[in-house]
Amino acid sequence: MNQHATIPGQGHNSAERLARLHETTSRLNLFEFWGIDPNDEHQATNRLRADRIPAIPYIWKYKDMYPVLLEAAEVIPMEMSERRSIIMVNPALRPIVATVSTLFAAYRINTPHEMMPPHRHSPNAIRFGLTGDTNFTGVHGENITFGPGDLVLTPHDTWHNHGNGPDEASVNLSVLDMPLVNILNATYFEFDYREMENGKLVEKKIQSANVPDDYSQRYYGTGGLTPRFINHHRGAGTSSPMFVYRWEDTDKLLRRVRDHEGSPYEGILVEYTNPTTGGPVYKTMTFFTQLLRPGEKLLPVRQNASQICTVFKGSGSSIIGGKTFQWEPFDTFCIPGGDWYEHANTSTEDAIILVSSDEPTLRALGFSLKHGKNRDGETVVLESSTQREA
Numbered sequence: 346m347n348q349h350a351t352i353p354g355q356g357h358n359s360a361e362r363l364a365r366l367h368e369t370t371s372r373l374n375l376f377e378f379w380g381i382d383p384n385d386e387h388q389a390t391n392r393l394r395a396d397r398i399p400a401i402p403y404i405w406k407y408k409d410m411y412p413v414l415l416e417a418a419e420v421i422p423m424e425m426s427e428r429r430s431i432i433m434v435n436p437a438l439r440p441i442v443a444t445v446s447t448l449f450a451a452y453r454i455n456t457p458h459e460m461m462p463p464h465r466h467s468p469n470a471i472r473f474g475l476t477g478d479t480n481f482t483g484v485h486g487e488n489i490t491f492g493p494g495d496l497v498l499t500p501h502d503t504w505h506n507h508g509n510g511p512d513e514a515s516v517n518l519s520v521l522d523m524p525l526v527n528i529l530n531a532t533y534f535e536f537d538y539r540e541m542e543n544g545k546l547v548e549k550k551i552q553s554a555n556v557p558d559d560y561s562q563r564y565y566g567t568g569g570l571t572p573r574f575i576n577h578h579r580g581a582g583t584s585s586p587m588f589v590y591r592w593e594d595t596d597k598l599l600r601r602v603r604d605h606e607g608s609p610y611e612g613i614l615v616e617y618t619n620p621t622t623g624g625p626v627y628k629t630m631t632f633f634t635q636l637l638r639p640g641e642k643l644l645p646v647r648q649n650a651s652q653i654c655t656v657f658k659g660s661g662s663s664i665i666g667g668k669t670f671q672w673e674p675f676d677t678f679c680i681p682g683g684d685w686y687e688h689a690n691t692s693t694e695d696a697i698i699l700v701s702s703d704e705p706t707l708r709a710l711g712f713s714l715k716h717g718k719n720r721d722g723e724t725v726v727l728e729s730s731t732q733r734e735a
């Protein structure tokens with residue numbers, strides 16, 4: 346090797362040598378982390394950043410999806426496929442199946458008496474009832490029948506089975522952290538559910554109940570009071586031990602606090618928490634009910650957590666990344682991390698949104714950063730892992 350080579354940019358034949366160098370880096374699967382434009386001192390970094398494909402703000406209208414759900418319920422019977430969900434894919438992230446870079450959301454319809462066999466997986470998931478009163482999920486031996494506004498956890502590595510009771514076709518929302526778990530190379534699914542019977546492990550199509558149906562509500566349903574005589578390690582022990590959060594309780598709280606002025610940036614925002622820690626229900630994702638009162642318009646916010654918003658009640662509009670989205674019940678829209686957004690309830694009724702966020706991941710890794718624009722239009726730091734200035 347010639348230790349005294351001419352520096353390419355300074356010698357003759359530099360274009361030819363650069364081209365040869367480029368050929369070699371391509372052949373060796375190397376990325377050229379340098380710039381070649383003397384007028385652009387950050388060209389190298391900009392080229393590297395351009396490699397990142399961000400999600401875009403987007404809305405999936407329920408009126409478009411509902412006919413698809415109905416049609417799927419008819420043409421895809423359970424005997425053909427145990428799964429029958431439609432996942433909302435961010436157009437910018439295709440072919441990756443993700444709504445925002447770390448999470449995906451899906452709608453599922455279950456006709457009466459449908460029941461899929463138990464399974465478990467490493468991604469964490471929630472289900473949120475939209476229509477029908479007999480959505481069903483058995484989680485770690487707790488049989489949970491749920492309806493509109495109820496939030497059910499199916500945590501990491503915990504056996505569960507989904508279905509529907511005798512009611513009419515029921516629709517619910519699922520949110521999973523699977524895109525994140527995929528990137529971490531930690532995704533697995535298991536289907537060989539077995540239970541001990543007469544001293545032998547026997548394969549089962551239905552999960553037997555091992556706690557009362559109202560276990561979560563009975564032991565964890567009164568905020569501020571936690572029983573000391575039960576084991577809070579349920580399933581894999583990585584989540585809240587309360588597996589269902591009833592709409593009745595959420596609604597009661599919202600009614601009690603709705604006269605508070607709330608946050609000018611986030612309105613009346615209530616987080617679903619782990620009753621034993623006060624923290625989020627999962628290490629990766631957290632969930633909020635957001636109430637926007639009639640005519641309420643929030644100030645702009647930008648955070649690096651990514652969010653998926655599902656409208657439960659009411660209607661309004663949101664400006665996300667400079668684009669306006671009109672929303673109504675059961676629409677789902679996404680707010681990719683890094684985009685400015687602001688919500689407004691443009692109607693004369695309360696609007697309620699279920700917000701799913703990867704905020705706990707950002708916080709755990711020390712990346713959380715949230716800015717707002719105050720009433721004077723100044724950018725202010727609302728949250729920072731590193732006490733950063735605006």
Ligand SMILES: [Fe+2]
Pocket residue numbers: 464465466470499505
């Ligand atoms: Fe599942």
